[in-house]
Amino acid sequence: MIKVGIIGIGKMGISHLAILGAHPDVKVVGVCDTSKMMLDAIEKYSPFPCFTDYKKMLEEAKPDAVVVAVPTKYHAAIVEELLKRDVHVFAEKPFCLNPEQGAPLVALAKQKSLVNQVGYHNKFVGTFQEVKRIIDGGFIGEPYHFLGQAYGPVVIKAKQDTWRSNPEEGGGCLMDYASHVIDLINYILAPITDVKATMLKSIFSKEVDDAVFSMLELSNKVTGILSVNWSDETYRKMSTSISINGKKGKIVSDANELKVFFKDDECPAGYSKGWNIRHVTDLTPEVDYYLRGEEYSAQLDYFIKTVQGKVPNSINSFESAWLTDRAISLIRKEQR
């Protein structure tokens, strides 16, 4: 059994807690939050020990690994403390408020050989994994353009403020929504290293951006466009997609459906020249416990397996999430 603690039981934390609670190799040894409203509910109805001070939780419950799901501005300090105490860490995304905060943590985790993962769950979505396989195999040839998009109905009218509406605390569409797409582009194609221009738009929010439109260049000189808007109520929930043009074909994929066009017969087994469609139903391995999407269970299962030494610490490492933080900072700097 891996002893796991969790710090922060907001929207993502509560979901992680439920998944960990159902995991056969996990014993939840501590749940920590400063909101009494949530913590009291856990204390009253769940079997997990509760804490309001995370250091006290670390001392008393002695977890092997901790999930950090607090607002982004607290990530750096808490993650550093955990690493110093030799605790494996799964942190929610985005990793830190800026790349300067994250860099020493990447180094520290490496130096101490501790498992480190960040919650960019799209990498565990079957269709996006298949896009990566097709690109890496060179089946659509050399990519020359991409379009990364995400739309959803988060802020659809002017409303009261929370930490998500404060730019200093990691709020806004760029940090919260666009980070998913940026991370996916980094992973599938190559890290974003240059930004040509950015438009950050506030639509309903006063302090933060509700939409991000940006022209990007990757380390391999491929260029493309980022278009993200969390104030689009024509979407029922967040919809993330990526389309990639290559010299031998084209891929258009969201989390449900992958459409790929091959110019010739040199394509992966099971595919043929012309258009092909694959659905997530055919590409997703079953999980033992499902909540909101297979990818959420799969990413925590991967984290636990990494702690157990069963799989390498290669997907969603701090280092890859740091590259995403760096891209976010580049995108912000080039705002016009």
Place this chain on the structure above:
Amino acid sequence: MERILFGDNQFFAVNHISDEKSMAQSIKFKEDSAIIKTLDYAMEDGIQTFMCTTHDRIANICEIIRNNPQKYKDFKIFPCMPYAHKYANAVTELGITGTLKQYVPGNFFGSLFKGGVAFLSKDYLKIMELLIDAEMKMFKDIKTPVIFLQNVITDMLLGLGMTDVLVAFHQYVEKKYDAEAGFITMNMPKLLAVLEKAGIENPIICSSINKAGFRMSGGKALYEETLRTKKFRAIAMQVLAGGAVSPKEAIEYVCQLPNIESILFGASSRTNIHETASLIHQFDPVKQH
């Protein structure tokens, strides 16, 4: 429960395999009359139960049903609550406490005494009851013999080990609405074990059951074993596995399984509704002989 239950995903752009189809459905069902027309097609095939989320637009449909008592005299609705995206999107923006403030009826700290007291004293089950009452308002004077808890909530409570809350839902729905509680889940064998242990006998459980094994957590074999050996009232949903299995194959598989009381499906066109309903009728007798 009737053998066939008609679902509502198609009306609210819920499509598990294509975002494009979602948008097309959203356009097709823009007017309430399009929903009513589709329900009419289902009724033509003898389907008299509509299982639907507590989406805001269902309130309009309920109004139409109330205004045509003769036409809908045998018609029943199985409400499924809550409409989770409403809350999920609100939580991203307002946080959990902010969302409760927005959706628990009345003014927390003011006029509605019960709500204010429940919130301040952290009487969570009372807050749950208030939320159930808020969601049930739209179904006034409509037959709702079974009331479901949506899978995202059922499964979250399951993972959090909050069995008492599942039991409280079961009891409240019976006491207040004279209805049976149903549970939608993506983790049927795990949920059943927990409900059995909590003393809920023969629960109504709606879960994905399909030939492709899609969204059958723990695996298809475990689901089949549970259906064979355990006592509960099973509803099969996602029988077409989002299109991964042909309709004929899909229905044949579900109809030959033991212990499935009802099959839930949704469709947008008269042809598809008729085809699926006919397939169920076609494969049903095979099982009995």
